Amino acid sequence: MANKKRTSRSKPAAVPAPHLTEPKLTRLTMAGFPAYQRAVARGFQEQYRPERDELDRKVVDTKRFIGFKVGSSWVSSAGSYARKITVPGGLQVPVAAVTNVTVQPAYRRRGLLTAMMQRQLEDVAAAGEPLAALWASEALIYGRFGYGPAAARARLSGSTRALQFLPGVPTAGSCAEVPLEQFQPVAAALQAAMVTDRPGKLDRPDAWWELTLFDAEWARRGAGEQRYVLHYNASGDVDGYATYRFKEGFGSSGPDGEVHVGLLAGQDAAAYAGLWRYLLDLDLARKFVRRNAPTDELLRLLVTDARAVHTEVTDNIYVRLVDVAEALRARRYATEIDLVLEVADRQLPGNSGRYRLRGGPDDATVARTKAAPDLSLSVLELGTAYLGGVSLFDLHRAGRVAEHTAGAAAAAATAFGSPIAPWCPDEF
Ligand SMILES: CC(=O)SCCNC(=O)CCNC(=O)[C@H](O)C(C)(C)COP(=O)(O)OP(=O)(O)OC[C@H]1O[C@@H](n2cnc3c(N)ncnc32)[C@H](O)[C@@H]1OP(=O)(O)O
Numbered sequence: 001m002a003n004k005k006r007t008s009r010s011k012p013a014a015v016p017a018p019h020l021t022e023p024k025l026t027r028l029t030m031a032g033f034p035a036y037q038r039a040v041a042r043g044f045q046e047q048y049r050p051e052r053d054e055l056d057r058k059v060v061d062t063k064r065f066i067g068f069k070v071g072s073s074w075v076s077s078a079g080s081y082a083r084k085i086t087v088p089g090g091l092q093v094p095v096a097a098v099t100n101v102t103v104q105p106a107y108r109r110r111g112l113l114t115a116m117m118q119r120q121l122e123d124v125a126a127a128g129e130p131l132a133a134l135w136a137s138e139a140l141i142y143g144r145f146g147y148g149p150a151a152a153r154a155r156l157s158g159s160t161r162a163l164q165f166l167p168g169v170p171t172a173g174s175c176a177e178v179p180l181e182q183f184q185p186v187a188a189a190l191q192a193a194m195v196t197d198r199p200g201k202l203d204r205p206d207a208w209w210e211l212t213l214f215d216a217e218w219a220r221r222g223a224g225e226q227r228y229v230l231h232y233n234a235s236g237d238v239d240g241y242a243t244y245r246f247k248e249g250f251g252s253s254g255p256d257g258e259v260h261v262g263l264l265a266g267q268d269a270a271a272y273a274g275l276w277r278y279l280l281d282l283d284l285a286r287k288f289v290r291r292n293a294p295t296d297e298l299l300r301l302l303v304t305d306a307r308a309v310h311t312e313v314t315d316n317i318y319v320r321l322v323d324v325a326e327a328l329r330a331r332r333y334a335t336e337i338d339l340v341l342e343v344a345d346r347q348l349p350g351n352s353g354r355y356r357l358r359g360g361p362d363d364a365t366v367a368r369t370k371a372a373p374d375l376s377l378s379v380l381e382l383g384t385a386y387l388g389g390v391s392l393f394d395l396h397r398a399g400r401v402a403e404h405t406a407g408a409a410a411a412a413a414t415a416f417g418s419p420i421a422p423w424c425p426d427e428f
Contacts, residue, residue: 016070018106023068023075025119030062032074039067039074043102044137047218055214058207065100066119068112076103078116080124081428084203085133088388088418089332089361090196092203096124096322097428098134117145121322121347130326131386133317135427142318146347148384150319151200151422154297155312157289160259160280162308169302170270173233175278183228184209187241187263194265198294199387200317200422212263212426213243223247223260229278231271240264240271244279249286257282261290263425273302292316294423317424319383324351325366327386333359334388337415339408342373343382351379359415374408377401388418 028036034053041048065079080096087093098120103112124132136142139149165171178186188209195201204212215226223245231240242264249256259279266272276299280288290297295313300306321327324343338358345351356369375392381400385392393413395401403409 018070018075021070023070023107023112025066025115026069028060028062028065028067028079030057033057033060033062035072036065036067036074036077039104040077040100040102043077043104049216049218052211052214052216055207055211059211064096064123066116068103068107068116070107074104075107076112076116077101078113078120080120080132082127082129083208083428085131085424086196086199086201087131087331087386088199088334088416088422091330091332092196093131093327093330094129095202096120096127096129096132097202098132099428101134113141114145118347121145121320124322125348125350128323130321130323130330132320132322133424134320136315136318139315142320143380145320146345146379146383147318147320148380148382148386149315149390150384150387151316151389151424152295152313153291153316153423154293154295155289155291155314156293156297156299157287157310158308160282160285160288162305163280163299163303164305165273165277165302166304169273170268171273171277172270173231173236173239173274175229175231175274178228178230180213180226180228183230183241183243184213186230186238187228187265190238190241190265190267194267198420198423199389199418200424202424202426202428204426208426220245221247221260223258226262229275231266231274231278233271239268240266240275242275242279246282246285248284255284255286257285257287259285259288261288264290264293265425269298272298276302292425292427294421296421316422319386321351321379321382321386322348324379324382325355325368328355328357328359329364329366331359331364331386332361333364333415334361334417334419335411335415336360337411339374339405339412340369340371341382342376344376344378346378348379372404374405375401375403375412385413385416387422388416389422392416 038048067074067077078101080098083097084092085095229242233239243262245260247258391413396409
C-alpha cells in the first residue's frame with residue numbers, strides 16, 4: 001500500500017477571542033517601544049510611520065507610559081510627558097501632558113480606558129504634579145475623568161486680498177525666510193521669553209522644538225514644505241517668528257494659492273502685524289488658514305474688515321486638577337478673593353472636601369477647612385475654569401456650580417478670570 005502523506009494545511013496564527021482574554025496593565029520599556037508605537041497608530045486608525053520614532057524616543061519617559069497587554073501584544077495605551085504649563089499670573093507649573101490614549105477596536109467599551117485613566121491619575125498624584133492636561137480627540141471622552149475644556153482655539157481663514165490693515169497699525173522692520181537651523185534657536189529663545197505671557201502655553205525644550213518643527217510629508221494637507229520666517233525690528237533684532245506652508249493653486253481666474261499658517265508669535269504689535277502682513281501679501285496666494293490660533297487673535301483687531309477673518313471656535317486643551325490645594329495655590333487671581341470651595345472628586349477622593357482659598361494678584365494660600373462653603377463644584381468645573389478662560393459665573397448659571405453665598409460665583413469668576421485668553425499652541 002502506498003504510503004500517502006497527509007497534506008496538513010498550515011493553520012493561521014490564532015488570535016485569542018477578545019472576550020475570553022484578561023488584558024494585563026503593563027508599563028512600557030524602551031525595548032517594547034516600536035510595538036507600542038505601532039499599537040498607538042492602530043488605536044488612532046492611523047498608518048504607523050516609524051520616521052518620527054527617533055524624535056519621540058527623546059521625549060518619552062517609559063515610566064510614564066502604560067497599556068494593557070494580551071500576551072505580548074499591546075491592546076491599549078496611555079502616557080504623559082512631564083512639562084510645565086503657564087497658569088494665570090504668569091507662573092509655570094508642572095503638568096502631566098497626557099497623550100497616546102488608545103484602546104484597540106476589539107477591546108473597546110470594557111473599561112480599559114477607565115482603568116488606565118485611574119492608574120495614570122494616581123501616578124501623576126504620586127509624582128507630585130498638581131495638574132494634568134490633554135487634547136481630546138473626541139469631546140465626550142474625558143469629562144468623566146475630571147478633565148474640563150479649559151482653553152479654546154480659533155480656526156481662522158479668509159481671502160488674503162480682503163485683509164487691509166487699519167491706518168495706524170504699527171509696522172516697522174522686515175521679515176526674512178531662513179533655513180530651519182537658523183530659525184529654531186532664535187525662535188526657541190523668543191518662545192522662552194514669551195511663554196509666560198498667556199495661560200495654557202507649555203515650555204518647549206529642544207526635543208519638543210524638533211518635534212514641533214518636524215516637517216512630516218503626511219501632515220502637509222497637500223501643501224509644500226514648511227517655511228520659516230523671522231521678523232526683524234527697526235534695529236535689526238529678531239522680535240517675532242512664524243512658520244507656513246504654501247498650497248499651490250491656479251484657477252480659471254488666475255492664481256489661487258493658499259497659505260497655511262503654523263506658528264506665529266511676535267513680541268509686540270509691530271512684529272505681530274509685520275508677520276501677518278508678510279504672510280497675507282505672498283504673491284500667488286488668495287486664501288489663508290490658521291488652524292490653531294488663540295480666540296483673541298489680534299488679526300481681527302488689525303484689519304479694516306474684521307468679518308473677513310472667518311473664525312470657527314472649538315476646544316483646545318482640557319485641564320484636570322490632580323492636587324486641588326496645590327493647583328489653586330500655584331496660580332494667581334485677578335482680584336482679591338477669600339472664599340470656601342467645596343470640591344468633589346470621584347477618581348481621587350483625597351481631593352474631596354472644603355478649601356479656604358485666599359488669593360490675589362501677588363499671592364495665594366489654600367487651607368482645608370470645616371467652614372460652610374460659598375460654592376460647591378466638582379474637579380471638572382474647577383478644571384474648566386482653572387486657566388481663566390471659562391467663567392465660574394457661567395458655570396453657575398448653567399447649574400453646574402452651586403452658590404451658597406450670594407455673589408460668590410460672580411466674585412470667583414472675576415478673580416479666576418484672565419485678561420488674555422488661555423491657549424496652548426503645542427500639540428502633544
Ligand atoms: C489624550 C488623547 O490621547 S485623546 C485620544 C483618545 N483616543 C482615541 O480617540 C482613539 C480611538 N478611541 C479609542 O481608542 C477608545 O474608544 C477610547 C480610548 C476613546 C475609549 O476606550 P474604552 O476602553 O472603550 O473606554 P471605557 O470602556 O473605559 O469607557 C468608559 C466610558 O466612556 C465612554 N466612552 C469611551 N469612549 C467614548 C467615546 N469616544 N465617545 C463617547 N463615550 C465614550 C464609554 O461609553 C464608557 O461609558 P460608561 O462608563 O457610561 O459605560
